[in-house]
Amino acid sequence: MTEYAIDIVNVTKRYAEHTAVNDLTLRVPKGSVYGLLGPNGAGKTTTIRMILNIIAPDAGNIFIFGRPSNDTAITERLGYLPEERGLYRKMQVRRVLKFLAELKGVKGSEADRRIDEWLERLSLKTPEKDWGLAKIDELSRGMQQKVQFIGTLLHDPDLVILDEPFSGLDPINAQALKDTVVELKRRGKTVIFSTHLMDNAERLCDSVCIIARGEKVLDGSVTDVKEEHGQRNVALALDGNGMADVAQILRDHSLVRRADDSNRFFEIELAPGADPQALLRRIVESGVAVQRFEMIQPSLHQIFLQKVGATGIEEGMSGHG
């Protein structure tokens, strides 16, 4: 059991109007980067809140590093970055960080030392200006996000939980976040994050779990998941003219089950039993210049669309993803 950072067993959480999470079982291996994928309202945030023991499941059990999630000693090994970010606005940056550190059992001069280190690393403290002495209010949005990020990692948690970490990040901060995730993994930490951005997940995650409407759709390592979904996908890149003809061909359901049209690039899922050579022939015959035609593994994005589809996104669902 202890080889898992998180072990969720048959967990259910109901609210008055709906079931947020239904009989969910998933395991996050220690030292992995794990993606919790799903559309808005799928139950991601509810799952994360249960992992963090902010709310308790109605049924089932959650174990963190082999201990029940309501074990208070466990909370000190967790770092959490919520989806909606915010800090005490009128408080000095250093004092906020020190408070958050203290809640995780890091005290006094040790907290000060780590705060300095982080502020310098994220260039919030330079010889010219120490933003640590400013109030949260006086910081730009990007800097506030950095501070919150420091707050998440200050106590050097073994398990880092990031809820939609990329939402609202500018490209520079997003890159810094990716770097940090890689760095955390290198140091043997477990990182779990929820997202609906499949590109990020595909590049960062070792394993993923796709949930929709509170239920697990699939899970496993990214490699396995992709292999399971076979070599039935084609990457197609075209040059210039004759798009209308190609569009016509892609609507032929004897050949193509689904095509993700990005104008000059297509990711195509072949229809069952269809011959990719037949498709290629048709496209060449249409007269367009083919730049690329390649059998590929499906992207997570494709798998996600295939598995969850438009039906996974319920109308009027609250943002408790």
Add this chain to the structure above:
Amino acid sequence: MAKLWAVIKREYLERVRSKWFLIATFFGPIFFSAIIIVPAWLASRSKTTTDIYNSIILDATGENFGRRLAINIAGGDSTNAAMLPVVRTVPPAELTQAESLATREVMRKEKSGYVVVNQQTLAGESARYAGTNATSIADMTRIKEAIKQTIMATRLEKVGLDNQKMKEITFIPLDFSTERITERGRAGSGMASVLFGFAIGFLLYMSIVIYGQTIMSGVLEEKTTRVAEVVMSSVPTDTLLAGKVFGVGAVGLTQQIIWIGTTYVLLKVRAPIMAKLGAPTVSFSLPDISLAAGILFLLFFLLGFVFYSSLYAAVGSSVNSESEARQAASPLMIMIVSTGVFIQPVLLNPTGTTAKVLSLIPISSPIIMPIRMAVTGVPRLELAASLFFLAIGCLAALWLASRIYRVGLLMYGKRPTMREMARWVSYAR
């Protein structure tokens, strides 16, 4: 425990450091002492003024009477020239002329008035005063007394008493205090304790309202900025709630200790301040408070604070904006204000049925009971019952609040109905 302490510390330090706290804490005592000193100062204007020192003595006695009178008017001190009225020795025949001269000086506001002493004065029959302050009872009494004293001294001297003996006999620095008796007994001390009771009631009332709302907006801030979620991932919600209530409670206590302490000191040292203002010290005795009573006051304050502030925290957690919070807190405001309405009736009849009933209900007892204790003796049984019900009320409020709080903090969107909040209470977690 360490986490609870961290929460308390943050709540306390962040609030004590705020400008608002500094301003309120340091202006409070100035405000309170102004309340005490200003009326006393106003009252003193009807008492002895410095005008009497700026008067003239027209001495037509032919003896050294004028000089002695001047010293007596100055309060027996012959060294302070500023306090000694001017003495003019005048032959009886020229007295009318001297009086018209003095009248003109008073009219020109150079002098405040003049005393005429002559042979009739020496005989103890008559003396005259004319001046701008002739209507001041205190001034006139002082001059009259001084003249009497001087006559007595002159007579004693004539029978052969030496200077020293004479001073000893005639020096009577009598401190004469007055007290009014009404149908409720001796009004002087009674008034003081009613004032004291009112002050206690007002202080409790204000601090519950102010600090209750402080907690409410604190909770709301944590919710709207979503810090709550981060904190909740480290600290159980009950600990968070307790930390808030204790932390803000400690702020309130700090402020009141500073207020009461400085007001007390200001009252003790008020004599020189009031002398500077030209007012003599009014005797104002604070009612004696025993240590036990002091502890009870503190207990009622703390329990009342916990009762209301935990409910305010629940309100803060269930709403999404300040305007919603104000609306949602109105039931609490009604509870507090309706208690406030009863402060005066209870002060007037502290042993009546209304007072007794109100001091048993947890909603009103934290304010009403201390008032009763200040103005009258409360039987121990009543005190115990009041504390018991208040403690039960506190536990109930805390239980209810913690359940609403932990669900409310994570609920965004529309304001919950009463029915929804009732359902939150039933949630496991």
